[in-house]
Amino acid sequence: MPELPEVHGYKVYIDSTSLHKTITSFDCRDTKLLKKPKEAFTEYLLNEQLTGTERIGKYLFLKTSGSKILVMHFGMTGRPNYYKDEDDRPKFGHIVLRFDNGFHFAFENKRKFGWWDLTDSIEDYRQEHDLSIDARKLSLEDFKNSLNNRKTHIKKIIMDQSVAAGVGNWMADEILYQAKIHPEKKVEDMSEKHIETVFDAMKKVIEVAIEHDAHYNDFPNDFLMHFRKEGATCHHTGAEIKKMKVGGRSTYFSPEWQEL
Incomplete structure (x- = not known):
């Protein structure tokens, strides 16, 4: 299961590949992986950009140019995958964003324990889910x-x-x-x-x-x-x-x- 160091690596990967590109489509093959209705993700992500990331423990928060923050939890086997050609979509890429540069962001999730959510506030989400300060920053x-x-x-x-x-x-x-x-x-x-x-x-x-x-x-x-x-x-x-x-x-x- 991805733990703090693995999710830190995913953060670095996303920072270097997927920020500041306009999202032109959102596709989800299994809505059970979404904590909000699929329509909400379409509404709040389409035509917006991912602008930055913040990690708290195993949770990764992706700030957007819109009003919502995208929350990712990678479960047992989740990982990000940035690729170009439509035909290169990974087998277990159950959620995919397409960007205006023609590239895609896939959320690979073989065992389907990972999920996406939306929130208005990282700090509120942290408290609501009873998370400590990230262990790396903990005093x-x-x-x-x-x-x-x-x-x-x-x-x-x-x-x-x-x-x-x-x-x-x-x-x-x-x-x-x-x-x-x-x-x-x-x-x-x-x-x-x-x-x-x-x-x-x-x-x-x-x-x-x-x-x-x-x-x-x-x-x-x-x-x-x-x-x-x-x-x-x-x-x-x-x-x-x-x-x-x-x-x-x-x-x-x-x-x-x-x-x-």
Whole structure:
């Protein structure tokens, strides 16, 4: 599933390909992918331009020259695709914008978990959907405050989008591995130093992933992503990586490195 670094890459891609071109048509093969009626997207996007982007966690907001802001969520397999010829429309490009320069913007969405929405205000949308400030911009003070009175596992907490918008499953595993914190450690049992270590690890993982365009093979050798599977070998201890469920999600960790 695209998480913060992947969606950041989509933002950069859209910024470099799809802005400041007039939208001449809107096509959607499956209206279940739209949070508003198809007619609303036609009304508010046709003859307008995409003028800029803003990302909050896994949500991408595309400002327009009109009165509405386009909201994209990429679900499990969503991604943008900018192409020229009509015949090059990707197989799973269920939503397509056409621009006045003859190029197209496709929203690829193989498993159809991604979607589009429209909003009047990014900040109002953030609050309505209970999103924190983007995890990349999150301050230590905000992070600490969001953990107050929490009584569950740290992994479940840092995947909560109201705590750290953009952090998903693989990032949470990586953050806790870098912080040497067991995923089942309860927040109420964590010292202030532990919380600061998790916060610092979160910032490190975000920046490393963005720096390498979320290409996992390019991550530093001590990153869990290189051996994030059951029975693999921990970089630090040589012990086996274990798998379990935390908050209903598959979780990979090194018991000797991340002691409970």
